[in-house]
Amino acid sequence: MAATHPYIPRVTLIFDFDKTLASDTIDAMCAVWGMEREEWEETYNTPLGDNWDGILKRGQALIDCGRDRGELLSRKFFDKAANEIALYDGVLDVKKHLSAVAKDILPEIEVELVILSSGYIEMIERTEVNDVFDRSWAGSFYFDADGNAVCMKRIIGHPEKARYIEAHAKGLALDVANSPQVNDPDFEEADMHVPLDQVVYIGDGLSDLDAFGFITNAGGLAVAINESARFDFAEEQLPDERVDNLAAPDFTEGSELLETLKQATRSAAARAALRRLSEGE
Structure with a gap:
Protein backbone atom coordinates (compact mmCIF):
# COMPACT_ATOMS: atom_id res chain seq x y z
CA MET A 1 0.00 0.00 0.00
CA ALA A 2 1.27 3.48 -0.87
CA ALA A 3 2.43 5.66 2.02
CA THR A 4 1.13 8.88 0.44
CA HIS A 5 -2.17 10.14 -0.92
CA PRO A 6 -2.62 9.85 -4.69
CA TYR A 7 -1.85 12.75 -6.99
CA ILE A 8 -5.03 13.92 -8.76
CA PRO A 9 -4.56 17.27 -10.55
CA ARG A 10 -8.06 18.63 -10.18
CA VAL A 11 -9.81 21.24 -8.03
CA THR A 12 -13.60 21.23 -7.88
CA LEU A 13 -15.77 24.12 -6.75
CA ILE A 14 -19.36 23.12 -6.07
CA PHE A 15 -21.97 25.90 -5.99
CA ASP A 16 -25.57 26.11 -4.92
CA PHE A 17 -27.60 28.06 -7.50
CA ASP A 18 -30.40 30.20 -6.03
CA LYS A 19 -28.97 33.25 -4.24
CA THR A 20 -25.48 31.86 -4.73
CA LEU A 21 -24.99 32.28 -8.47
CA ALA A 22 -28.26 33.98 -9.36
CA SER A 23 -31.53 35.45 -8.14
CA ILE A 85 -33.29 34.98 -13.67
CA ALA A 86 -30.48 37.48 -13.03
CA LEU A 87 -27.01 35.99 -12.74
CA TYR A 88 -24.80 37.75 -10.23
CA ASP A 89 -22.15 40.06 -11.63
CA GLY A 90 -19.03 38.26 -12.78
CA VAL A 91 -20.40 34.70 -12.59
CA LEU A 92 -19.60 33.91 -16.21
CA ASP A 93 -15.94 34.85 -15.76
CA VAL A 94 -15.33 32.81 -12.60
CA LYS A 95 -13.81 29.78 -14.31
CA LYS A 96 -11.36 31.94 -16.26
CA HIS A 97 -10.14 33.67 -13.09
CA LEU A 98 -9.87 30.53 -10.97
CA SER A 99 -8.20 28.47 -13.68
CA ALA A 100 -5.53 31.16 -14.01
CA VAL A 101 -4.62 31.18 -10.30
CA ALA A 102 -4.61 27.37 -10.11
CA LYS A 103 -2.33 27.02 -13.14
CA ASP A 104 0.13 29.45 -11.58
CA ILE A 105 0.66 26.74 -8.97
CA LEU A 106 0.27 23.61 -11.09
CA PRO A 107 0.14 24.10 -14.89
CA GLU A 108 -1.59 20.80 -15.64
CA ILE A 109 -4.36 21.21 -13.06
CA GLU A 110 -8.04 21.29 -14.04
CA VAL A 111 -10.49 23.60 -12.31
CA GLU A 112 -13.98 22.14 -12.42
CA LEU A 113 -17.16 24.11 -11.62
CA VAL A 114 -20.25 22.16 -10.56
CA ILE A 115 -23.76 23.25 -9.57
CA LEU A 116 -25.57 21.28 -6.85
CA SER A 117 -29.03 22.65 -6.18
CA SER A 118 -32.27 21.72 -4.48
CA GLY A 119 -33.90 23.78 -7.24
CA TYR A 120 -34.68 22.73 -10.79
CA ILE A 121 -32.44 21.68 -13.63
CA GLU A 122 -35.10 23.00 -16.02
CA MET A 123 -34.22 26.52 -14.86
CA ILE A 124 -30.47 26.14 -14.48
CA GLU A 125 -29.86 24.62 -17.90
CA ARG A 126 -31.68 27.53 -19.56
CA THR A 127 -29.29 30.15 -18.15
CA GLU A 128 -25.87 31.13 -19.41
CA VAL A 129 -24.13 29.27 -16.58
CA ASN A 130 -24.89 26.12 -18.54
CA ASP A 131 -22.19 27.17 -21.03
CA VAL A 132 -19.57 27.88 -18.34
CA PHE A 133 -20.05 25.28 -15.62
CA ASP A 134 -18.94 21.71 -16.18
CA ARG A 135 -21.83 19.85 -14.55
CA SER A 136 -25.15 20.59 -12.87
CA TRP A 137 -27.07 18.41 -10.43
CA ALA A 138 -30.54 19.58 -9.43
CA GLY A 139 -34.13 18.49 -8.97
CA SER A 140 -36.22 17.87 -12.07
CA PHE A 141 -39.79 17.32 -13.24
CA TYR A 142 -41.40 14.52 -15.24
CA PHE A 143 -43.15 15.87 -18.35
CA ASP A 144 -46.01 14.34 -20.32
CA ALA A 145 -46.10 14.02 -24.11
CA ASP A 146 -47.32 17.63 -24.39
CA GLY A 147 -44.34 18.95 -22.46
CA ASN A 148 -46.25 19.72 -19.25
CA ALA A 149 -44.89 18.87 -15.80
CA VAL A 150 -46.78 16.05 -14.11
CA CYS A 151 -44.74 15.46 -10.95
CA MET A 152 -41.24 15.68 -9.51
CA LYS A 153 -38.85 13.09 -10.97
CA ARG A 154 -35.77 13.88 -8.90
CA ILE A 155 -35.34 15.86 -5.71
CA ILE A 156 -32.14 16.78 -3.93
CA GLY A 157 -32.92 17.30 -0.27
CA HIS A 158 -30.68 19.22 2.09
CA PRO A 159 -28.97 16.19 3.70
CA GLU A 160 -28.59 14.55 0.27
CA LYS A 161 -26.26 17.32 -0.87
CA ALA A 162 -23.45 15.74 1.14
CA ARG A 163 -24.04 12.39 -0.56
CA TYR A 164 -23.98 14.04 -3.99
CA ILE A 165 -20.70 15.75 -3.16
CA GLU A 166 -19.18 12.45 -2.03
CA ALA A 167 -20.46 10.53 -5.04
CA HIS A 168 -19.26 13.20 -7.47
CA ALA A 169 -15.84 13.29 -5.82
CA LYS A 170 -15.60 9.52 -6.18
CA GLY A 171 -16.70 9.67 -9.82
CA LEU A 172 -19.71 7.43 -9.16
CA ALA A 173 -22.83 7.38 -11.34
CA LEU A 174 -25.44 9.95 -10.36
CA ASP A 175 -27.98 9.36 -13.12
CA VAL A 176 -29.10 5.88 -12.10
CA ALA A 177 -31.92 4.62 -9.89
CA ASN A 178 -31.41 5.13 -6.15
CA SER A 179 -28.41 7.39 -6.77
CA PRO A 180 -26.29 8.65 -5.24
CA GLN A 181 -24.68 5.46 -4.01
CA VAL A 182 -21.49 6.19 -2.07
CA ASN A 183 -20.57 2.92 -0.36
CA ASP A 184 -18.40 0.58 -2.41
CA PRO A 185 -16.10 -1.78 -0.47
CA ASP A 186 -13.81 -2.12 -3.50
CA PHE A 187 -13.34 1.62 -4.00
CA GLU A 188 -9.74 2.82 -3.82
CA GLU A 189 -8.57 6.34 -3.01
CA ALA A 190 -6.58 6.40 -6.23
CA ASP A 191 -9.86 6.10 -8.16
CA MET A 192 -11.17 9.45 -6.86
CA HIS A 193 -12.37 11.93 -9.46
CA VAL A 194 -11.22 14.64 -7.06
CA PRO A 195 -10.03 14.31 -3.45
CA LEU A 196 -12.55 15.78 -1.03
CA ASP A 197 -9.86 18.02 0.44
CA GLN A 198 -9.46 19.56 -3.03
CA VAL A 199 -13.15 20.53 -3.09
CA VAL A 200 -14.64 23.94 -2.23
CA TYR A 201 -18.37 24.20 -1.49
CA ILE A 202 -20.18 27.53 -1.89
CA GLY A 203 -23.74 28.08 -0.67
CA ASP A 204 -26.06 30.67 0.80
CA GLY A 205 -28.56 29.19 3.18
CA LEU A 206 -30.13 26.57 5.40
CA SER A 207 -30.07 23.97 2.63
CA ASP A 208 -26.27 24.16 2.57
CA LEU A 209 -25.48 23.46 6.23
CA ASP A 210 -25.10 19.69 5.78
CA ALA A 211 -22.83 20.28 2.80
CA PHE A 212 -20.74 22.78 4.77
CA GLY A 213 -20.30 20.29 7.58
CA PHE A 214 -19.48 17.39 5.29
CA ILE A 215 -16.87 19.18 3.23
CA THR A 216 -15.09 20.82 6.15
CA ASN A 217 -14.95 17.51 8.03
CA ALA A 218 -13.44 15.98 4.88
CA GLY A 219 -10.70 18.63 4.81
CA GLY A 220 -12.20 20.81 2.07
CA LEU A 221 -13.22 24.46 2.24
CA ALA A 222 -16.63 26.09 2.64
CA VAL A 223 -17.74 29.59 1.66
CA ALA A 224 -21.08 31.24 2.47
CA ILE A 225 -22.70 33.96 0.39
CA ASN A 226 -25.02 36.56 1.84
CA GLU A 227 -26.00 40.13 1.08
CA SER A 228 -25.57 41.18 4.70
CA ALA A 229 -22.48 41.15 6.89
CA ARG A 230 -23.66 38.02 8.71
CA PHE A 231 -24.96 34.59 7.71
CA ASP A 232 -28.76 34.48 8.10
CA PHE A 233 -28.66 30.93 9.47
CA ALA A 234 -25.76 31.26 11.91
CA GLU A 235 -28.03 30.29 14.81
CA GLU A 236 -28.88 26.99 13.12
CA GLN A 237 -25.24 26.14 12.35
CA LEU A 238 -23.41 23.46 14.30
CA PRO A 239 -19.74 24.17 15.05
CA ASP A 240 -18.52 21.91 12.21
CA GLU A 241 -20.83 23.71 9.75
CA ARG A 242 -18.99 27.00 10.10
CA VAL A 243 -17.49 28.36 6.89
CA ASP A 244 -14.07 29.70 6.00
CA ASN A 245 -15.44 33.04 4.84
CA LEU A 246 -18.69 34.91 4.24
CA ALA A 247 -18.97 37.36 1.35
CA ALA A 248 -21.53 39.25 -0.70
CA PRO A 249 -22.69 37.75 -4.04
CA ASP A 250 -20.35 39.73 -6.29
CA PHE A 251 -17.97 37.72 -8.49
CA THR A 252 -16.34 40.68 -10.23
CA GLU A 253 -12.60 41.35 -10.20
CA GLY A 254 -11.53 42.91 -6.90
CA SER A 255 -14.55 41.68 -4.93
CA GLU A 256 -14.15 39.89 -1.60
CA LEU A 257 -15.98 36.84 -2.96
CA LEU A 258 -13.75 36.39 -5.98
CA GLU A 259 -10.65 36.89 -3.83
CA THR A 260 -12.02 34.29 -1.41
CA LEU A 261 -12.53 31.79 -4.22
CA LYS A 262 -9.07 32.50 -5.60
CA GLN A 263 -7.50 31.85 -2.20
CA ALA A 264 -9.53 28.65 -1.77
CA THR A 265 -8.52 27.49 -5.24
CA ARG A 266 -4.86 28.24 -4.55
CA SER A 267 -5.08 26.24 -1.33
CA ALA A 268 -6.57 23.20 -3.06
CA ALA A 269 -4.15 23.47 -5.99
CA ALA A 270 -1.20 23.67 -3.60
CA ARG A 271 -2.35 20.46 -1.97
CA ALA A 272 -2.37 18.76 -5.38
CA ALA A 273 1.08 20.17 -6.14
CA LEU A 274 2.37 18.78 -2.84
CA ARG A 275 1.05 15.36 -3.76
CA ARG A 276 2.75 15.52 -7.14
CA LEU A 277 6.07 15.63 -5.25
CA SER A 278 5.20 12.36 -3.53
CA GLU A 279 3.69 10.61 -6.55
CA GLY A 280 4.39 6.86 -6.42
CA GLU A 281 5.87 6.90 -2.91
Whole structure:
Protein backbone atom coordinates (compact mmCIF):
# COMPACT_ATOMS: atom_id res chain seq x y z
CA MET A 1 0.00 0.00 0.00
CA ALA A 2 1.27 3.48 -0.87
CA ALA A 3 2.43 5.66 2.02
CA THR A 4 1.13 8.88 0.44
CA HIS A 5 -2.17 10.14 -0.92
CA PRO A 6 -2.62 9.85 -4.69
CA TYR A 7 -1.85 12.75 -6.99
CA ILE A 8 -5.03 13.92 -8.76
CA PRO A 9 -4.56 17.27 -10.55
CA ARG A 10 -8.06 18.63 -10.18
CA VAL A 11 -9.81 21.24 -8.03
CA THR A 12 -13.60 21.23 -7.88
CA LEU A 13 -15.77 24.12 -6.75
CA ILE A 14 -19.36 23.12 -6.07
CA PHE A 15 -21.97 25.90 -5.99
CA ASP A 16 -25.57 26.11 -4.92
CA PHE A 17 -27.60 28.06 -7.50
CA ASP A 18 -30.40 30.20 -6.03
CA LYS A 19 -28.97 33.25 -4.24
CA THR A 20 -25.48 31.86 -4.73
CA LEU A 21 -24.99 32.28 -8.47
CA ALA A 22 -28.26 33.98 -9.36
CA SER A 23 -31.53 35.45 -8.14
CA ASP A 24 -34.27 33.19 -6.77
CA THR A 25 -35.91 30.85 -9.26
CA ILE A 26 -39.28 30.70 -7.49
CA ASP A 27 -39.46 34.49 -7.66
CA ALA A 28 -38.74 34.23 -11.40
CA MET A 29 -41.52 31.70 -11.91
CA CYS A 30 -43.98 33.82 -9.95
CA ALA A 31 -43.06 36.80 -12.14
CA VAL A 32 -44.19 34.88 -15.24
CA TRP A 33 -47.52 34.20 -13.56
CA GLY A 34 -47.81 37.87 -12.62
CA MET A 35 -47.86 37.31 -8.87
CA GLU A 36 -45.73 37.98 -5.82
CA ARG A 37 -43.88 35.17 -4.04
CA GLU A 38 -45.97 35.74 -0.89
CA GLU A 39 -49.21 35.25 -2.82
CA TRP A 40 -47.93 31.96 -4.25
CA GLU A 41 -46.91 30.79 -0.76
CA GLU A 42 -50.29 31.67 0.76
CA THR A 43 -52.45 30.41 -2.10
CA TYR A 44 -50.66 27.25 -3.24
CA ASN A 45 -47.86 26.14 -0.93
CA THR A 46 -49.29 26.59 2.57
CA PRO A 47 -52.76 25.06 1.82
CA LEU A 48 -51.14 21.72 0.93
CA GLY A 49 -50.70 21.19 4.65
CA ASP A 50 -48.15 19.35 6.72
CA ASN A 51 -46.21 16.07 6.56
CA TRP A 52 -44.81 16.68 3.09
CA ASP A 53 -41.21 16.55 2.07
CA GLY A 54 -40.62 20.28 1.64
CA ILE A 55 -39.16 20.01 -1.84
CA LEU A 56 -41.95 17.74 -3.11
CA LYS A 57 -44.48 20.14 -1.63
CA ARG A 58 -42.91 23.10 -3.40
CA GLY A 59 -42.94 21.26 -6.72
CA GLN A 60 -46.61 20.29 -6.33
CA ALA A 61 -47.52 23.87 -5.40
CA LEU A 62 -45.86 25.08 -8.61
CA ILE A 63 -47.75 22.53 -10.72
CA ASP A 64 -51.04 23.50 -9.04
CA CYS A 65 -50.34 27.20 -9.57
CA GLY A 66 -49.66 26.72 -13.27
CA ARG A 67 -52.91 24.84 -13.73
CA ASP A 68 -54.95 27.47 -11.91
CA ARG A 69 -53.25 30.49 -13.49
CA GLY A 70 -53.84 29.27 -17.05
CA GLU A 71 -50.14 28.82 -17.85
CA LEU A 72 -49.06 25.27 -17.12
CA LEU A 73 -45.66 24.41 -15.72
CA SER A 74 -44.24 23.36 -19.07
CA ARG A 75 -41.01 23.45 -21.00
CA LYS A 76 -42.23 26.63 -22.68
CA PHE A 77 -42.98 28.11 -19.26
CA PHE A 78 -39.43 27.38 -18.12
CA ASP A 79 -38.12 29.17 -21.21
CA LYS A 80 -39.96 32.30 -20.06
CA ALA A 81 -39.06 31.94 -16.40
CA ALA A 82 -35.35 31.54 -17.13
CA ASN A 83 -35.42 34.98 -18.74
CA GLU A 84 -36.42 36.39 -15.34
CA ILE A 85 -33.29 34.98 -13.67
CA ALA A 86 -30.48 37.48 -13.03
CA LEU A 87 -27.01 35.99 -12.74
CA TYR A 88 -24.80 37.75 -10.23
CA ASP A 89 -22.15 40.06 -11.63
CA GLY A 90 -19.03 38.26 -12.78
CA VAL A 91 -20.40 34.70 -12.59
CA LEU A 92 -19.60 33.91 -16.21
CA ASP A 93 -15.94 34.85 -15.76
CA VAL A 94 -15.33 32.81 -12.60
CA LYS A 95 -13.81 29.78 -14.31
CA LYS A 96 -11.36 31.94 -16.26
CA HIS A 97 -10.14 33.67 -13.09
CA LEU A 98 -9.87 30.53 -10.97
CA SER A 99 -8.20 28.47 -13.68
CA ALA A 100 -5.53 31.16 -14.01
CA VAL A 101 -4.62 31.18 -10.30
CA ALA A 102 -4.61 27.37 -10.11
CA LYS A 103 -2.33 27.02 -13.14
CA ASP A 104 0.13 29.45 -11.58
CA ILE A 105 0.66 26.74 -8.97
CA LEU A 106 0.27 23.61 -11.09
CA PRO A 107 0.14 24.10 -14.89
CA GLU A 108 -1.59 20.80 -15.64
CA ILE A 109 -4.36 21.21 -13.06
CA GLU A 110 -8.04 21.29 -14.04
CA VAL A 111 -10.49 23.60 -12.31
CA GLU A 112 -13.98 22.14 -12.42
CA LEU A 113 -17.16 24.11 -11.62
CA VAL A 114 -20.25 22.16 -10.56
CA ILE A 115 -23.76 23.25 -9.57
CA LEU A 116 -25.57 21.28 -6.85
CA SER A 117 -29.03 22.65 -6.18
CA SER A 118 -32.27 21.72 -4.48
CA GLY A 119 -33.90 23.78 -7.24
CA TYR A 120 -34.68 22.73 -10.79
CA ILE A 121 -32.44 21.68 -13.63
CA GLU A 122 -35.10 23.00 -16.02
CA MET A 123 -34.22 26.52 -14.86
CA ILE A 124 -30.47 26.14 -14.48
CA GLU A 125 -29.86 24.62 -17.90
CA ARG A 126 -31.68 27.53 -19.56
CA THR A 127 -29.29 30.15 -18.15
CA GLU A 128 -25.87 31.13 -19.41
CA VAL A 129 -24.13 29.27 -16.58
CA ASN A 130 -24.89 26.12 -18.54
CA ASP A 131 -22.19 27.17 -21.03
CA VAL A 132 -19.57 27.88 -18.34
CA PHE A 133 -20.05 25.28 -15.62
CA ASP A 134 -18.94 21.71 -16.18
CA ARG A 135 -21.83 19.85 -14.55
CA SER A 136 -25.15 20.59 -12.87
CA TRP A 137 -27.07 18.41 -10.43
CA ALA A 138 -30.54 19.58 -9.43
CA GLY A 139 -34.13 18.49 -8.97
CA SER A 140 -36.22 17.87 -12.07
CA PHE A 141 -39.79 17.32 -13.24
CA TYR A 142 -41.40 14.52 -15.24
CA PHE A 143 -43.15 15.87 -18.35
CA ASP A 144 -46.01 14.34 -20.32
CA ALA A 145 -46.10 14.02 -24.11
CA ASP A 146 -47.32 17.63 -24.39
CA GLY A 147 -44.34 18.95 -22.46
CA ASN A 148 -46.25 19.72 -19.25
CA ALA A 149 -44.89 18.87 -15.80
CA VAL A 150 -46.78 16.05 -14.11
CA CYS A 151 -44.74 15.46 -10.95
CA MET A 152 -41.24 15.68 -9.51
CA LYS A 153 -38.85 13.09 -10.97
CA ARG A 154 -35.77 13.88 -8.90
CA ILE A 155 -35.34 15.86 -5.71
CA ILE A 156 -32.14 16.78 -3.93
CA GLY A 157 -32.92 17.30 -0.27
CA HIS A 158 -30.68 19.22 2.09
CA PRO A 159 -28.97 16.19 3.70
CA GLU A 160 -28.59 14.55 0.27
CA LYS A 161 -26.26 17.32 -0.87
CA ALA A 162 -23.45 15.74 1.14
CA ARG A 163 -24.04 12.39 -0.56
CA TYR A 164 -23.98 14.04 -3.99
CA ILE A 165 -20.70 15.75 -3.16
CA GLU A 166 -19.18 12.45 -2.03
CA ALA A 167 -20.46 10.53 -5.04
CA HIS A 168 -19.26 13.20 -7.47
CA ALA A 169 -15.84 13.29 -5.82
CA LYS A 170 -15.60 9.52 -6.18
CA GLY A 171 -16.70 9.67 -9.82
CA LEU A 172 -19.71 7.43 -9.16
CA ALA A 173 -22.83 7.38 -11.34
CA LEU A 174 -25.44 9.95 -10.36
CA ASP A 175 -27.98 9.36 -13.12
CA VAL A 176 -29.10 5.88 -12.10
CA ALA A 177 -31.92 4.62 -9.89
CA ASN A 178 -31.41 5.13 -6.15
CA SER A 179 -28.41 7.39 -6.77
CA PRO A 180 -26.29 8.65 -5.24
CA GLN A 181 -24.68 5.46 -4.01
CA VAL A 182 -21.49 6.19 -2.07
CA ASN A 183 -20.57 2.92 -0.36
CA ASP A 184 -18.40 0.58 -2.41
CA PRO A 185 -16.10 -1.78 -0.47
CA ASP A 186 -13.81 -2.12 -3.50
CA PHE A 187 -13.34 1.62 -4.00
CA GLU A 188 -9.74 2.82 -3.82
CA GLU A 189 -8.57 6.34 -3.01
CA ALA A 190 -6.58 6.40 -6.23
CA ASP A 191 -9.86 6.10 -8.16
CA MET A 192 -11.17 9.45 -6.86
CA HIS A 193 -12.37 11.93 -9.46
CA VAL A 194 -11.22 14.64 -7.06
CA PRO A 195 -10.03 14.31 -3.45
CA LEU A 196 -12.55 15.78 -1.03
CA ASP A 197 -9.86 18.02 0.44
CA GLN A 198 -9.46 19.56 -3.03
CA VAL A 199 -13.15 20.53 -3.09
CA VAL A 200 -14.64 23.94 -2.23
CA TYR A 201 -18.37 24.20 -1.49
CA ILE A 202 -20.18 27.53 -1.89
CA GLY A 203 -23.74 28.08 -0.67
CA ASP A 204 -26.06 30.67 0.80
CA GLY A 205 -28.56 29.19 3.18
CA LEU A 206 -30.13 26.57 5.40
CA SER A 207 -30.07 23.97 2.63
CA ASP A 208 -26.27 24.16 2.57
CA LEU A 209 -25.48 23.46 6.23
CA ASP A 210 -25.10 19.69 5.78
CA ALA A 211 -22.83 20.28 2.80
CA PHE A 212 -20.74 22.78 4.77
CA GLY A 213 -20.30 20.29 7.58
CA PHE A 214 -19.48 17.39 5.29
CA ILE A 215 -16.87 19.18 3.23
CA THR A 216 -15.09 20.82 6.15
CA ASN A 217 -14.95 17.51 8.03
CA ALA A 218 -13.44 15.98 4.88
CA GLY A 219 -10.70 18.63 4.81
CA GLY A 220 -12.20 20.81 2.07
CA LEU A 221 -13.22 24.46 2.24
CA ALA A 222 -16.63 26.09 2.64
CA VAL A 223 -17.74 29.59 1.66
CA ALA A 224 -21.08 31.24 2.47
CA ILE A 225 -22.70 33.96 0.39
CA ASN A 226 -25.02 36.56 1.84
CA GLU A 227 -26.00 40.13 1.08
CA SER A 228 -25.57 41.18 4.70
CA ALA A 229 -22.48 41.15 6.89
CA ARG A 230 -23.66 38.02 8.71
CA PHE A 231 -24.96 34.59 7.71
CA ASP A 232 -28.76 34.48 8.10
CA PHE A 233 -28.66 30.93 9.47
CA ALA A 234 -25.76 31.26 11.91
CA GLU A 235 -28.03 30.29 14.81
CA GLU A 236 -28.88 26.99 13.12
CA GLN A 237 -25.24 26.14 12.35
CA LEU A 238 -23.41 23.46 14.30
CA PRO A 239 -19.74 24.17 15.05
CA ASP A 240 -18.52 21.91 12.21
CA GLU A 241 -20.83 23.71 9.75
CA ARG A 242 -18.99 27.00 10.10
CA VAL A 243 -17.49 28.36 6.89
CA ASP A 244 -14.07 29.70 6.00
CA ASN A 245 -15.44 33.04 4.84
CA LEU A 246 -18.69 34.91 4.24
CA ALA A 247 -18.97 37.36 1.35
CA ALA A 248 -21.53 39.25 -0.70
CA PRO A 249 -22.69 37.75 -4.04
CA ASP A 250 -20.35 39.73 -6.29
CA PHE A 251 -17.97 37.72 -8.49
CA THR A 252 -16.34 40.68 -10.23
CA GLU A 253 -12.60 41.35 -10.20
CA GLY A 254 -11.53 42.91 -6.90
CA SER A 255 -14.55 41.68 -4.93
CA GLU A 256 -14.15 39.89 -1.60
CA LEU A 257 -15.98 36.84 -2.96
CA LEU A 258 -13.75 36.39 -5.98
CA GLU A 259 -10.65 36.89 -3.83
CA THR A 260 -12.02 34.29 -1.41
CA LEU A 261 -12.53 31.79 -4.22
CA LYS A 262 -9.07 32.50 -5.60
CA GLN A 263 -7.50 31.85 -2.20
CA ALA A 264 -9.53 28.65 -1.77
CA THR A 265 -8.52 27.49 -5.24
CA ARG A 266 -4.86 28.24 -4.55
CA SER A 267 -5.08 26.24 -1.33
CA ALA A 268 -6.57 23.20 -3.06
CA ALA A 269 -4.15 23.47 -5.99
CA ALA A 270 -1.20 23.67 -3.60
CA ARG A 271 -2.35 20.46 -1.97
CA ALA A 272 -2.37 18.76 -5.38
CA ALA A 273 1.08 20.17 -6.14
CA LEU A 274 2.37 18.78 -2.84
CA ARG A 275 1.05 15.36 -3.76
CA ARG A 276 2.75 15.52 -7.14
CA LEU A 277 6.07 15.63 -5.25
CA SER A 278 5.20 12.36 -3.53
CA GLU A 279 3.69 10.61 -6.55
CA GLY A 280 4.39 6.86 -6.42
CA GLU A 281 5.87 6.90 -2.91
